[in-house]
Amino acid sequence: MRPASRRIVTALAVGLLASLTACAGDGSGADLSAPGPSASAESPPASADATPLAAAPAPPARVRIPRLGLAEDLVDLGIAATGELEVPADPARVGWFAGGGRPGGPGPTVLVGHLDSATGPAVFARVPDLVPGDEIRVRSADGGRVVYVVTRVADFPQQGFPTEAVFGSTPTDSLRLITCTGPYDRAAGRYTENRVVYAEPHSVP
Amino acid sequence: MPSPSRTPSQRLLAAAAAGGLTVAAGVGLAGPAAAETEVDRPSSFTSAFTVNATPDTIIDTEGNPAEGAPGATGTFTFMINSDEEIICYEITTTGVEPPYESPAKTATHVHEANAGEGGPPRLAFPNPTGSGDTRTSSGCLQGPFTTGLEGEDGADTGEGFSLAQIEANPAGFSADTHTAEFPAGAVRGQLTAIPVGGVDTGMGGMAAGNGDQAWVAAGTAAAGLAAVGGLLVWRRRASAGA
Numbered sequence: 001m002r003p004a005s006r007r008i009v010t011a012l013a014v015g016l017l018a019s020l021t022a023c024a025g026d027g028s029g030a031d032l033s034a035p036g037p038s039a040s041a042e043s044p045p046a047s048a049d050a051t052p053l054a055a056a057p058a059p060p061a062r063v064r065i066p067r068l069g070l071a072e073d074l075v076d077l078g079i080a081a082t083g084e085l086e087v088p089a090d091p092a093r094v095g096w097f098a099g100g101g102r103p104g105g106p107g108p109t110v111l112v113g114h115l116d117s118a119t120g121p122a123v124f125a126r127v128p129d130l131v132p133g134d135e136i137r138v139r140s141a142d143g144g145r146v147v148y149v150v151t152r153v154a155d156f157p158q159q160g161f162p163t164e165a166v167f168g169s170t171p172t173d174s175l176r177l178i179t180c181t182g183p184y185d186r187a188a189g190r191y192t193e194n195r196v197v198y199a200e201p202h203s204v205p
Numbered sequence: 206m207p208s209p210s211r212t213p214s215q216r217l218l219a220a221a222a223a224g225g226l227t228v229a230a231g232v233g234l235a236g237p238a239a240a241e242t243e244v245d246r247p248s249s250f251t252s253a254f255t256v257n258a259t260p261d262t263i264i265d266t267e268g269n270p271a272e273g274a275p276g277a278t279g280t281f282t283f284m285i286n287s288d289e290e291i292i293c294y295e296i297t298t299t300g301v302e303p304p305y306e307s308p309a310k311t312a313t314h315v316h317e318a319n320a321g322e323g324g325p326p327r328l329a330f331p332n333p334t335g336s337g338d339t340r341t342s343s344g345c346l347q348g349p350f351t352t353g354l355e356g357e358d359g360a361d362t363g364e365g366f367s368l369a370q371i372e373a374n375p376a377g378f379s380a381d382t383h384t385a386e387f388p389a390g391a392v393r394g395q396l397t398a399i400p401v402g403g404v405d406t407g408m409g410g411m412a413a414g415n416g417d418q419a420w421v422a423a424g425t426a427a428a429g430l431a432a433v434g435g436l437l438v439w440r441r442r443a444s445a446g447a
Contacts, residue, residue, distance in 0.1 A: 083252060085400035091408060099398055106257045112404055116411035125411065158403025164282040164295045167399035169255040171278035171299065178404045184412030191407040
């Protein structure tokens with residue numbers, strides 16, 4: 001009766017199976033920015049059994065960053081066959097890691113958007129402008145809202161990426177935004193670093 | 206052999222964790238199986254898992270719910286290279302008060318156990334240490350693994366265990382730590398998969414030296430517009446792309 005808990009398992013399973021091509025793998029903007037929805041975003045919630053997340057809060061549905069004028073619905077992301085996090089197939093969309101935390105619950109809610117498409121800025125082009133103190137508002141599918149405040153930003157190399165520091169669980173509610181930064185490796189077809197924006201719920205006065 | 210005092214192997218592991226020493230396989234450890242070795246972090250991983258450990262998930266050895274440490278929390282993050290049989294661990298507990306206690310060689314484990322069920326430890330990690338309420342344990346271990354605990358078949362419960370088993374079914378494994386006050390476990394949680402490696406969130410269209418600087422200029426202007434004029438530009442981008 002709680003589809004939310006099933007969906008997280010389903011999304012994870014789909015993510016593991018899906019071999020979604022990462023955005024810059026072949027450098028071909030045309031087919032990568034085609035309006036094909038990502039596999040995980042479109043997957044129907046199939047039935048799944050045992051889950052430890054019976055009390056999981058509702059999944060996030062929309063993010064708003066007032067200072068950047070950004071307001072976007074979220075698509076589900078899983079883990080690709082490479083082990084990496086999937087990224088939105090469409091550089092204009094923002095995704096969330098469906099196997100991670102949820103607003104209002106423990107663990108980080110991880111939101112991901114492209115810095116750029118093959119031809120210009122993408123949805124998270126200005127996320128690197130965020131600084132501590134900036135607000136990020138997340139609305140959940142059940143209408144719940146959490147206002148987060150940026151606490152710090154950090155850049156990490158994509159080689160030797162500190163998975164623990166970015167995706168590792170936290171005992172309390174937290175939010176992390178990820179996009180690219182640093183030099184673009186044209187041979188590899190991807191940026192060499194990730195910008196990670198860490199945010200915590202706004203403390204209620 | 207339940208005892209709150211540390212065995213020699215525990216001291217060895219603790220020393221290895223603290224000093225970054227290399228423990229030769231099998232040295233000082235009881236049992237016939239070769240024990241894990243403290244190793245450097247490998248250059249790559251095949252998978253990663255995280256655990257949000259809480260006191261309300263404890264199951265005792267009889268399979269019944271048991272009390273954990275009230276108000277305590279724990280996070281366990283594991284990065285695995287199953288080709289090299291290496292597991293790196295980063296463990297943080299808050300409010301879990303030593304002394305640790307377990308019949309295994311340490312009291313901090315990965316058990317093969319579904320949520321709501323008990324199960325044997327397959328991996329034993331150095332117990333978190335630190336001054337104050339928050340304690341940590343981190344490092345990397347290379348198998349073959351032992352737990353120092355004899356299973357029903359008389360073999361060490363880590364014997365024959367392979368990290369690929371975690372990758373095949375992470376939800377079938379839990380992580381916990383046991384103390385004298387909460388011997389069934391102070392905090393516990395199930396493993397969930399998290400991504401490995403960087404996130405490929407760029408296609409290079411804004412990268413310097415992309416050949417067409419006009420795009421960069423246009424992009425900057427568009428971004429500025431979005432900031433000043435609100436959602437309109439971004440909304441259009443979104444709908445055009447969707």
